[in-house]
Each structure stands twice: as C-alpha cells, then as structure tokens.
Amino acid sequence: xxxxxxxxxxxxxxxxxxxxxxxxxAQLAQDVVDRWSAxxxxxxxxxxxxxxxxxxxxVALHATSRSAGLAHVIRANEAQAVLLISGVPLFPNSGDATxxxxxxxxxxxxxxxxxxxxxxSQIPLDTLGQIVAHDISVSVRPGSGITAEDHMRILVxxxxxxxxxxxxxxxxxNVQVAGKESAYLFGGGLFWVELPEGPxxxxxxxxxxxxxxxxxxxxxxFLENSGHIRNQYFWHPLFGLDPAGDEADFHVEVRIPEAYSxxxxxxxxxxxxxxxxxxxxxxxxxxxxxxxVYDRNxxxxxxxxxxxxxxxxxxxxxxxxxxxxxxxxRSVYGLLSRRFGALPGGxxxxxxxxxxxxxxxxxxxxxQAVVAARTPGVLSMASPIPSAALGHEIAHFWTEGATGxxxxxxxxxxxxxxxxxxxxxxxxxxxxxxxxxxxxxxYFSSYDGKASLVEDENNSGVAYVKGPWLFHxxxxxxGKAGFDEAMAEYVRRSLENPAxxxxxxxxxxRHAPADFDARSFLLPWLTEKRAPHLTTQIDGRTVTxxxxxxxxxDFPLVVEAATASGPERRRVxxxxxxxxxxxxxxxxxxxxDPDGSLLLRP
Numbered sequence: 001x002x003x004x005x006x007x008x009x010x011x012x013x014x015x016x017x018x019x020x021x022x023x024x025x026a027q028l029a030q031d032v033v034d035r036w037s038a039x040x041x042x043x044x045x046x047x048x049x050x051x052x053x054x055x056x057x058x059v060a061l062h063a064t065s066r067s068a069g070l071a072h073v074i075r076a077n078e079a080q081a082v083l084l085i086s087g088v089p090l091f092p093n094s095g096d097a098t099x100x101x102x103x104x105x106x107x108x109x110x111x112x113x114x115x116x117x118x119x120x121s122q123i124p125l126d127t128l129g130q131i132v133a134h135d136i137s138v139s140v141r142p143g144s145g146i147t148a149e150d151h152m153r154i155l156v157x158x159x160x161x162x163x164x165x166x167x168x169x170x171x172x173x174n175v176q177v178a179g180k181e182s183a184y185l186f187g188g189g190l191f192w193v194e195l196p197e198g199p200x201x202x203x204x205x206x207x208x209x210x211x212x213x214x215x216x217x218x219x220x221x222f223l224e225n226s227g228h229i230r231n232q233y234f235w236h237p238l239f240g241l242d243p244a245g246d247e248a249d250f251h252v253e254v255r256i257p258e259a260y261s262x263x264x265x266x267x268x269x270x271x272x273x274x275x276x277x278x279x280x281x282x283x284x285x286x287x288x289x290x291x292x293v294y295d296r297n298x299x300x301x302x303x304x305x306x307x308x309x310x311x312x313x314x315x316x317x318x319x320x321x322x323x324x325x326x327x328x329x330r331s332v333y334g335l336l337s338r339r340f341g342a343l344p345g346g347x348x349x350x351x352x353x354x355x356x357x358x359x360x361x362x363x364x365x366x367x368q369a370v371v372a373a374r375t376p377g378v379l380s381m382a383s384p385i386p387s388a389a390l391g392h393e394i395a396h397f398w399t400e401g402a403t404g405x406x407x408x409x410x411x412x413x414x415x416x417x418x419x420x421x422x423x424x425x426x427x428x429x430x431x432x433x434x435x436x437x438x439x440x441x442x443y444f445s446s447y448d449g450k451a452s453l454v455e456d457e458n459n460s461g462v463a464y465v466k467g468p469w470l471f472h473x474x475x476x477x478x479g480k481a482g483f484d485e486a487m488a489e490y491v492r493r494s495l496e497n498p499a500x501x502x503x504x505x506x507x508x509x510r511h512a513p514a515d516f517d518a519r520s521f522l523l524p525w526l527t528e529k530r531a532p533h534l535t536t537q538i539d540g541r542t543v544t545x546x547x548x549x550x551x552x553x554d555f556p557l558v559v560e561a562a563t564a565s566g567p568e569r570r571r572v573x574x575x576x577x578x579x580x581x582x583x584x585x586x587x588x589x590x591x592x593d594p595d596g597s598l599l600l601r602p
Contacts, residue, residue, distance in 0.1 A: 022047075025081035025110055028117040029071040036087045036104060037068035048104075050122055060100050063089030067168070069105060069188015074160050081110045081117070082160050086188025093211050094169040095219030095233030098189040102240055105190040107163055126245025129162040130155040132199075133249040136236055140256040140294055143224040145209040150236050152202045152248075156195045163192045164237040167208050174205040191237065208235060217357045225296040226354035231289030231366055238289050244403035244498045246288035254279040254292065262294045263313045265369035267347040284345030284368070285495060291366035293351050305330045307342075311349040318352055319375055325350055325390070328379040329370075332391040335425050336418065340398055341488040344495070348397075352376075362389040365396035380426050386435040388422035395419070398491045404500030405454040406526050412459065413467015420468065436472065439465060440599060443531075448601065453526045469599040470525050476597045477521065477556050478512050486511040501526060515573060520554040528552065533601040534574070536590055543581045543590060551577040557598065562589035569594075 022028050035044040041061045060066065069086030076082070085108055088101035107123040131154055138148040156162050168189035175184045175193060178201050184193045193202065210222035210229060220229040229235045239245045254262050258277045262270075268281035298313045303326050310329055312322050320328075329350060337343070349369040356363065356373030363373045370393040380388040395418030402410035416439075424432040443465040451462045453470075475483040490507040493499060501522060508518035524532075533548040534557075543561065547553060554575045561568050563585040570581050593600060 022117050023115060025073045025076045025083060025117055026071075028081075028110055028119070029073060029083045029085055032085050032119065033068045033071040033087055037066045047119075049119060057103055060089040060104065063091065065090045067188065069168070070185055070190055070192070072185055072192075074107070074192075074194075079112050082123070083108045083110055083119075084163070084185065084190065084192055086190035088168045088188050091216060093216040093219050093233075094167050094208075095230070095235070096216055098165065098168045098234045099219070099232050099241065101168065101189050102165055105165070105188045107160065107192075123160075124245065125163050125165070125239040128156070128158045128160055129195075130157065131164070131238070131246060131248040134236065134251070136250070136252045138252065138254050138292070140227075140254060140260075140262065140292070141222075142227060142257065142260060142294060142296075143212070143222055145207060145222060146229070146235065147205075147207045148236065149203060149205045152204075152237065154200050154202050156197050156200055159197065161192055161194045162200070162202065163190060164239060165189050165234050166191050166204070166206070166237050167234040170206045170208045172204060172206045174203075176203040177201065179203075189234065204237060213355075213357045217355065218359075221355040221357065223355045226294065228291070228293040228353040228355050228371070230291045230364070235292070236290065241289075242403050242407060243288035243401065247286040247498060248288070250281070250283040250287055250290060252279075252281045252290065254281075256294055260294045260296050261298045261300050261313060262292065263311070263349055263351045263369060265291050265349060265351070265367040265371075267345065267368070284347060287367050289366075291364075291369065291371065293353050293355075293371065295352070295354055297354070298352065305334070307346045308333065309347050311347075313349060313351040315352055315354065318372075319377070320379060324379065325376075328390050329394065331426075332388070332394045332422055335422065336395060336398060339421070339484045339488075340491055343397055362393050365393045365400075367400075368397070370394060380422060382423065382427040382431040383434075385438050386419075386423045386427065386431045388419040388426075391422040392416065392419050398487075399494065401491075401494030401496070401498045402500065403494075403498040404502075406456070406463075406501045408456050408459045408463035409453040409467040409470065409526065410501060410504065412463040413453070414471060416464050416468035417471035420472065436596070439468060440596075443469065443599065444601070449530045452529045466525075466531075466599070470522070473525075473555065473598055474508060474518075474521070477516055478508065482511040482513070483508075516556065517554060520575075524552040524554070531599045531601045532574075534592055536592065538587045538590060540586050541583050543583065543587055545572070545574065545579045545581065545592070547574060547577055547579075549577075555598065558593060558595065560591040560594045561587040563587060 032047055035047055066089045070084045072084040074082040086105035088097045091097045109120045110117050111120045131152055133153040135151040138146050140146055172186055175182050210220050213221045220233040252264055255276045255278055256262055258272045258275055262279045264281045266281045266283050268279050270279045297315050299316050300313050302311050314322050347368050351369050351371045353371050353373050360374040362376050363371050379390045392415045395415040399410050399414045420432055420435050423435050447462045447465055456463050486507040490504050505519040505522050512518055532553040535546045537544040557572055557574045559570050559581055561583045563583055565585055568583050572579055572581050
C-alpha cells in the first residue's frame with residue numbers, strides 16, 4: 001500500500017499551531033506580525049479585522065516585501081490585553097513606508113473568546129498621551145541625513161505607557177525620561193516607552209539617513225546642494241497625519257554648514273558661528289509637524305505687505321520670478337483675508353525645493369510655508385482649465401485646523417473652492433463658469449459612485465472634485481455674506497482647537513437663512529458615494545420632483561417653469577422622495593437648477 005501520511009500530518013500540525021498561536025496575547029501579537037510580514041493577503045485578513053475600506057492596507061499588502069516590527073504585550077489579564085503590533089511595507093522612501101504602515105502599526109486591545117485571543121480594537125495613540133511641546137535640536141548633513149534630539153513635554157493619559165510614530169529607518173541612540181536613561185521599544189515605525197500617568201519629560205536622540213532618490217522623492221530627498229524632509233516623513237515623533245492629537249508648541253534649532261540656507265516653515269531667525277548656520281524657530285500657533293528644506297543656491301529675502309512678512313527662499317533663476325510670486329501671494333492672501341478673516345502670526349514663507357526630482361509646480365503647504373518643487377511654472381490661469389495653483393496652497397492656511405472624518409474635504413475641497421474665488425477675482429465671471437463646468441465633468445467621469453468624502457482618509461482624489469462642489473453649494477444656499485461669516489468663524493475656531501465637519505455645520509447653521517438646515521444638507525453629501533438624481537412629472541400647474549432612492553439628500557433647488565404668462569422660478573426644498581411645486585398656470589417646459597449651481601447626476 002502506498003501511503004503518503006506527511007501532507008495530512010502537516011495540515012493537522014498547521015491547524016494545531018494556528019490554534020496555539022492565538023491562545024495567549026503574546027502568541028496572537030506574534031501571529032499577526034508574522035502574517036503581516038510574510039503571509040498572503042487572505043491569510044493576513046483572516047486574523048486582522050480592521051482593514052475594511054482602508055486603502056493604505058491594499059497598498060501595503062501589495063508591496064513587494066513587508067518588514068516585521070513589534071509584537072509585545074503591554075498588559076494582560078484572563079480576558080483582555082493591550083498589545084503593541086507594528087510593521088511597514090518596504091518602499092524606496094522610508095517616510096512613505098512609515099506613513100502607509102501607520103494604518104497597521106499601533107496599540108491594540110485584544111480579548112479572549114472561548115479560549116481564543118482575537119484583536120478587538122485599535123487604540124488611537126493620542127488617547128494614550130499628548131505631546132505638549134517639542135524642543136528639537138537637529139544637525140543637517142547635506143546629501144546624507146540628520147541627527148536630532150527631541151526633548152518633549154508630554155502628558156501620559158493611561159496605564160499603557162506612551163507611544164508615538166517615528167520614521168522606521170531611524171537609529172535611536174538614547175532615550176531619557178526626566179534626564180535618566182530609559183528602556184524603550186522601537187520597530188515598524190512605532191516607538192513605545194513605559195510611563196505612569198501624568199506629565200513627563202521624554203528625550204529621544206536619533207539619526208536618520210535620508211534617501212537621495214531618484215525614486216519617490218515626494219516625502220524626502222537629500223542631495224548635495226538641496227534637500228527636503230516633509231512633515232509626512234515622520235522625521236520627528238508624532239502620532240499621525242491628523243493634527244487633532246498632535247497639536248504642540250515647537251522650538252527648533254537647526255545647524256547646517258554656513259554655505260546653506262534652511263527653512264522650517266515657522267517664524268525663524270538665524271546666525272552664523274563656527275562655520276555653521278544656526279537657525280532658530282518657534283511656532284506662532286500650535287502645529288502637528290514640521291517640514292525642513294535646505295538649499296545652497298537660494299537668494300533669501302524678506303518682503304512685507306500690511307502686517308505680514310513673507311520670506312522668499314528661492315533660487316535667482318526661478319520662473320515666475322520672486323516679484324511675480326510675491327505679488328500673487330499678496331493678492332490671494334488679501335482676498336481670502338478680507339472674506340474669511342486675517343490669520344494669526346504675521347509670518348509666511350514661500351520655499352523652493354530643488355531636491356524634488358519630479359512633478360515641478362506648487363506642491364504643498366506646511367504650517368506657515370508654501371513649498372514649490374523646482375520651477376513652479378504658473379501662478380493662476382484662465383485657460384485651458386481655469387486654476388490658481390499658488391492660491392490653492394495659500395488657501396490651506398485657513399483650514400489647517402481641520403480634523404476627523406472628511407478632513408480632506410475640509411482641506412483639499414476648500415482649497416479647490418478657493419481657486420474658484422481667486423479665478424473670479426483675477427479673470428472674471430466667464431472663467432468661473434468654465435471652472436465649474438470642468439469640475440462637474442471631472443467628477444462624473446472619474447469619481448461618482450466610487451467613494452464618499454468620509455471614506456477618503458488617504459486623499460484618493462474625490463475631495464478635490466466633489467469637495468469644492470459642496471462648498472460651492474453651501475455658498476449658493478446661504479448667500480455670499482452668510483457663507484463668508486460662517487467660514488470665518490470655522491477658521492478662527494478650528495485654528496484655536498482642531499475641529500471637523502460638525503463644527504463647520506454648526507458655524508454654517510448660525511449664519512444660515514431660516515429655511516436651511518446645514519447639518520441635514522452636509523451629511524448625505526459627505527456619506528453618500530453618488531450625487532443625487534432627480535426626475536420630474538408635469539400635471540397642468542403641478543410639478544412633482546422625485547428623488548431617486550435612497551432619498552436622503554436635503555437641499556434647496558431652483559425650478560424654472562415655462563407658462564403662458566412667461567418663465568416662473570420657484571425655490572423649493574428637496575427633502576424626502578417627493579416634492580410638489582405649484583405654478584400660476586399650466587407648465588409647458590421645465591428647467592431643474594437652471595443656473596447649474598448644484599452637483600446633480602444627469
């Protein structure tokens with residue numbers, strides 16, 4: 001008889017191993033990390049219940065390789081445990097890897113069910129503690145990396161210690177608590193130290209060798225003559241990329257060879273001593289993370305308008321030149337300040353990152369700075385597609401305090417809407433009409449039905465197209481004066497304390513017309529994947545407007561009817577499955593939203 005016992009035995013042993021691997025908190029943590037780093041996506045999904053709808057996991061699990069990090073039990077009893085679990089996908093840029101891995105790396109609660117341990121929830125890092133202030137000393141080695149020491153004042157909020165994220169490639173040299181050397185754990189972009197509840201002083205000394213490219217220079221790139229490390233590179237400790245839990249005061253001292261200039265995106269002063277340029281900066285409002293850019297060839301100059309000082313960190317050959325950039329900055333900043341209130345601090349910067357190897361243009365805003373990659377090219381234009389590239393980044397200053405679900409709507413959606421206001425101010429009404437025609441075509445050709453604004457945690461694109469339409473419709477529903485007053489209030493309050501769309505709804509309601517419910521209006525536009533579709537039925541003087549299932553949208557609508565006495569307009573509230581509108585005479589023709597002010601599905 002030809003027996004082959006080994007495959008069956010292997011299967012039995014594998015089943016036994018998997019059962020054993022989850023019969024203690026430590027074995028569960030190790031099993032999760034092992035499957036993350038080496039298992040198939042299906043195998044990992046069977047033990048990890050939190051990846052539904054998270055684009056970051058899809059990106060991470062399709063990486064060529066993934067690195068294991070921490071698998072540690074913080075505390076446990078018979079029924080419940082708190083675990084450290086971490087790991088990163090391996091990408092050419094360690095900042096991108098750390099950011100994508102942040103969806104996985106973290107602190108977890110686990111529970112025992114019938115003797116088997118399972119992950120129950122992921123615990124937000126900012127519920128364990130708060131960073132009150134950073135005091136960072138950093139030495140920049142151009143073309144190589146940084147050596148940094150971050151002295152943090154923190155508040156520990158739980159019995160589970162204190163955890164932050166740091167670039168996974170960092171080499172930690174020393175950790176001190178209250179001036180005394182302390183044990184710690186670090187791996188997979190996650191740092192943890194055991195601390196009691198209450199205030200504490202934590203110092204981490206570390207170094208990072210920054211990538212030189214040429215691939216994936218978005219997060220960071222250090223070349224001999226220029227370099228940058230963005231906030232999303234996790235080059236200093238922070239909880240994540242949502243400012244809500246990371247707002248802290250910063251004091252920073254940067255040392256670099258004196259031939260180089262540095263911008264850290266916050267008000268700064270400098271001096272030269274011993275062959276080094278020493279730049280010192282302090283935040284004027286609490287910030288969640290900093291961006292650092294250096295260059296050997298900048299011509300640094302300071303210009304002012306009103307109470308605002310603008311520092312320009314630009315190469316002499318940049319196009320448009322420094323004067324054109326400053327003039328546009330002053331114009332846009334003035335327009336938005338008049339409508340939505342002045343910003344605190346009186347300091348802004350425009351910074352050229354020549355180390356960006358691809359995608360030249362206006363790239364991002366960080367704290368008080370707008371950063372361009374090499375040559376920005378255009379400022380604003382009326383054709384072929386109306387846009388305001390520099391204005392988009394300047395507009396981000398007004399919603400830097402946006403947080404929570406739909407944060408990208410409040411950030412990118414707002415900035416694209418601001419482009420429409422800038423385009424109108426510079427080029428007139430015809431350009432604005434073209435702007436919105438392009439936006440509606442772009443949305444329905446690429447995004448309708450694919451993702452909601454609250455699901456857009458990874459900024460996949462829908463916030464840039466659907467988001468501005470939502471602000472546009474708010475302005476139409478409330479009128480320009482009410483909209484401006486409400487946005488000014490949201491800006492002021494969210495910059496003081498980060499806040500999300502619920503505060504926006506509250507501010508809008510405070511300044512809204514009597515028949516407008518801001519929360520009922522906003523919620524379906526944020527949560528639904530598809531724009532509403534309306535159908536109509538004419539019966540003499542009566543028009544019935546039906547909202548396609550699900551009839552969840554609540555918004556004001558203008559309807560124009562052709563009657564024997566001429567065109568008649570009615571403003572009605574669409575709410576529920578049917579809305580009936582009466583006209584003075586029989587209706588022979590009908591236009592829904594005749595001015596094209598709503599995002600309605602054809």
